[in-house]
Amino acid sequence: MADTYDIRIFSPDDVFFSRGPGGVFQGVVDGKPYDELLVYRAFSFRYTSEYISIRDVKGEELGIVRDIAGLFEESARELEKELLFRYFLPRVTRVDSVKSKSDLWLWELQTHLGATRMAMRNLQRTSAISRRRQDHSDGSKRQTLRDCRLARARRPQPQAAGRSALVRYGSR
Structure with missing residues (x-):
């Protein structure tokens, strides 16, 4: 039995990722097939394509992919696609307007996916x-x-x- 605090770093030969029926992210880890896998970035902002945690549906970590670029092409492509689904974040291309109303900032933005609005609490006004x-x-x-x-x-x-x-x- 492995220690709870052991971290397993996968080599490209240890994992294979693909899409199952309905587009479910699945794979083979250490020769064992998994019908569904979950992915998490260990360092969401700093290392977006490195240190990717691979977990089963119960949330138990199976191991970490050190760098997506080190995986085989199909596995890398599917893992990147799954990360885009999990960490969906529209990219702002233009700020149309910013207005202050009560204790909120109201933003009208253009993103790579189209127009959107956003409200943020005005923390500066109170402090x-x-x-x-x-x-x-x-x-x-x-x-x-x-x-x-x-x-x-x-x-x-x-x-x-x-x-x-x-x-x-x-x-x-």
Whole structure:
């Protein structure tokens, strides 16, 4: 019995991949046929065609393909096709517009598959508040809070008024 933490690196002779009925990714691993196999990138962003985990339908890892380029042609082609299905990611070719609505960025994009829309939470609006300490002509010291929308709020020093004292006024 192999140790749970052993990593098996396949040579090109150890694996053969193909498509079964209905386009199911299948193969022969160490002479044993599998009607369905699952593939995962061990390093999804850095090594897109290297260190590919081959697993059975139960999710148990059978081994790792070190580099797709080292496989036989048909196996490499089918493995690349399966990775495209699993890691489907449209490639952006043009940004048509970006709009801000509430706390969202609304994107209209062109991809290699056609037009699409995307919404992203505006994380900067809630976290990008700058604070400046100012000495005013009346001798008081206050902090001016400025958020991304350039709205301002005045807060007297905590000693002069309670911590909850906050007066909002328009931008200059």
